[in-house]
Amino acid sequence: MPSSDVPINWKRNLTVAWFGCFLTGAAFSLVMPFLPLYVELLGVTGHSALNMWSGLVFSITFLFSAIASPFWGGLADRKGRKIMLLRSALGMAIVMALMGLAQNVWQFLILRAMLGLLGGFIPNANALIATQIPRNKSGWALGTLSTGGVAGALLGPLAGGLLADSWGLRMVFFITASVLFICFLLTLCYIRENFVPVAKREMLHAKDVFASLKNPKLVLSLFITTMIIQVATGSIAPILTLYVRELAGNVSNIAFISGMIASVPGVAALLSAPRLGKLGDKIGPEKILVAALVISVLLLLPMSLVQTPWQLGVLRFLLGAADGALLPAVQTLLVYNSTNQIAGRIFSYNQSFRDIGNVTGPLVGAAISASFSFRAVFCVTAGVVLFNALYSWFSLQRPPRSTTVESERPRVQQTLPTDD
Template sequence: MDLKPRNNSWKRNLYIVWFGCFLTGAGFSLIMPFLPLYVEELGITDHEELNLWTGVAFSITFLFSAIAAPFWGKLSDRKGRKLMLLRSALGMAIVMVLIGFAQNIWQLLVLRALLGILGGFVPNANALIATQVPVKKSGWALGTLSTGAVSGALIGPLIGGMLADLYGLRPVFFITSAVLFICFLVTLFFVSENFTPVSKKDALTTKQVFSSLKNKRLVVCLFFTTMIIQVATGSVTPILTLYIRELTGSVSNLAFISGVVASVPGIAALISAPRFGKLGDRIGPDKVLLFTLGLSIFMLIPMALVSSYWELGALRFLLGAVNAAMLPAVQTLILYNITPVIAGRIFSYNQALRDVGNVTGPLMGAFVAASYGFRAVFYFTAAVVFFNLIYSWLSFRTPQEK
């Protein structure tokens, strides 16, 4: 079982694992700008096949992460969250080196799948902090922690593109591996956890885990909400640059404009996440979640009506500020409904649904855009979020199960 720290060591852990999440986010996003180029270097040159295999290489990591997450969550409840952080950071560092040596698309796919299986630094960081932080500060703590991976994901593509131009594609994987190994060392020497291992025979079954929840229906709704948040975020990804080109016409700096518009939600999230977390600690994370779900609908619909890229960018900035509140609010509500002994598994289930959303969101966006046009993606996404808003509202109104 977990033992709460006797002092403010949870704050020290928070800042350390924030740095670890930053390194993980940066490490993962370092390779994203040139992943299609790497697939091409491995022998896929046909344009349609290149798009297909790049999409598969991107999605397969999330797919296998979703499959593996419950196993690692169960193990973290038995062996401790710090051990899972170390396992994740070191495993990903090793796989990144191997990806740098890949010789064909099949090797890349297998290694990207292995990357998903061995991943999970961020959900285990969430579980570690959630079991240590005082409940009254959980919203702020989880909101602050969420900015770590966001910060890394923002800076990663910029550095990755620069490194690829300077040194070529393969060396970037080795640099990424070094970044992840630094994450491993920081976690090993500076993260502290008081944890008493649980034997396999004493570990709770999945049925017992869900039976111990204070409100099973609400937790299931929160899992679903996590998936929808990622679906809504990812649905725009495949069409963003093409939509901006439709708005701007032929411009020489399309890539730069697209990069700015793509990154502004992350910048807004850095500013708003801790503040929304504090607000949730004061008025309740349920109110924050419902409010921000509703606001996001009113941000998505005008995106289908814009006539310039700066209007789209402004709306995406506002949407990023709103979206930053959602996942920490969900995680805080989950924390309210669990005990520390099942935190690893419950947060891993939530991560699995998040990964499912990461896979299905871009697929949904691409399908809707191909069938009905770019602008329809925003209407369709708003409708999905509206359904989730109603589902969440009804779940909060349902009396807590006895």
């Protein structure tokens, strides 16, 4: 372990963590385009059975991630964040390789659950960077870090489709495992953390974690905001291609058009997140958060009225630009309202709420579209986001209660960062 009096080069850690998040995002999304095809390869036949198993293997990862995140967050606060990054990257690499060897759908389902249990690279990367960067750069740094996972998730499906066509479905899992192992090596060699392990008896219990917060109701509202952001994003996902087909009519390149419209929010978020994060450092992340939620409502409502795919594409691009500010703003506010000693658990709880949103969003969207129409999904989603905007605004108006927590805590855990 490096000496605790040696300054941390937080800029290098941010750069390496960005590449780690990029590789992790790419690795996860590499296999997403052909999950139903792999389920079929493992012996599942029939339209209903294929749909059911595809939904199960997709959602079970997020479900088990939501369950496991608080445990890993507590361990990160006790043992350090770097070791959690290493554990996550190596664990996911091994599980991905085993997926390529699966012989039936039950084995694949169990491995997808294990992937959720062993995940957590991105929230732990957020916690690591959040405890090392100067406070006045939190929004910019966390916004920049968020673009790593977004960029990986954008490029992953394209690369996965090309690799599957060229090398076969099973080989993509082995390639994905190799990408995650590269992430492990980068983290091992280049990320540095001066962390003094904390004895288990000295760790705060979950109840004490929230009791130590300056404003626990605000932190809980931020968790709920994270969940609603993912519900809003996920509710549109299952109906997007069908909605585009309804708008476009009988065209030969419907898959291409749908793919473009699905990806443009990510491109916009990639461009906007660092800039809006930097703006949040100047004017306050709470203003960015509420403004982005209101703008999202104003963009979701017209999506229910569009007449062409290109109108939908433009609105989704603008929505992505607003969404690029949301999660970094939430994470910055979490940094402002918690101490370094509990940062791992706070970010892991936030990840659990995010995973719950990832599971419930597609179910909500599918249920609304089946009961009413595709256009109704956008109206209901806009209503949910409007509630979130009002709820967040009221939560942010509440003054923090007085606690033993210092109002201006140090921005580092054991040592001061350097700008070198």
